[in-house]
Amino acid sequence: MRTKLLGCIMVVFLSAATLAYAKDVASDWDHNVNFSAYKTYSWMKVNTPNDIWDKRTTEKVDAVLAAKGWHKVEQGGDVGITAMGTTAQKQTYYTYYNGFGPRWGWRSRGWGGFGTATTTESTYTEGSLVIEMFDGKTNDLIWRGTATDTLSGKPEKNEKKLNKVVEKMFEEFPPVSSST
Numbered sequence: 409m410r411t412k413l414l415g416c417i418m419v420v421f422l423s424a425a426t427l428a429y430a431k432d433v434a435s436d437w438d439h440n441v442n443f444s445a446y447k448t449y450s451w452m453k454v455n456t457p458n459d460i461w462d463k464r465t466t467e468k469v470d471a472v473l474a475a476k477g478w479h480k481v482e483q484g485g486d487v488g489i490t491a492m493g494t495t496a497q498k499q500t501y502y503t504y505y506n507g508f509g510p511r512w513g514w515r516s517r518g519w520g521g522f523g524t525a526t527t528t529e530s531t532y533t534e535g536s537l538v539i540e541m542f543d544g545k546t547n548d549l550i551w552r553g554t555a556t557d558t559l560s561g562k563p564e565k566n567e568k569k570l571n572k573v574v575e576k577m578f579e580e581f582p583p584v585s586s587s588t
Contacts, residue, residue, distance in 0.1 A: 443582035448479050469578075499532075
């Protein structure tokens with residue numbers, strides 16, 4: 409019974425820790441830029457961990473921008489786009505307590521009981537994606553989206569995560585600038 413209880417507690421802590429590493433997506437832009445003036449884009453550079461992810465990233469961004477009314481051209485677009493994806497191994501620590509610690513209350517006469525704490529280290533892979541847009545004439549940075557998420561060992565799950573973070577990144581795109 410005690411082992412089952414500890415197992416349940418461990419599952420709850422691991423689930424909570426997994427939620428703590430949920431995706432983080434943000435975007436920022438130059439508020440003085442009139443995004444309604446841009447209609448075309450060209451890819452300048454894509455650099456992710458491998459060619460498969462280069463293709464997946466560009467295909468997803470292409471689909472999202474097409475839905476927003478933007479058109480991809482091979483060269484000379486109103487906007488130049490870059491994408492950079494990285495992965496990193498991260499560690500987290502979990503501490504589990506079992507047994508009994510201090511006793512307090514009306515029956516307490518100080519410390520009583522015994523307890524142990526066990527700390528374990530867990531390694532996970534974190535992926536980051538940065539997409540930047542530059543004005544095609546001035547090469548000034550006009551928009552930047554970032555996403556960070558814990559990656560799975562299964563490529564199909566990671567592809568779903570990529571799709572979700574790119575959609576969220578471009579959710580309010582094109583931004584309404586103060587100059588419009």
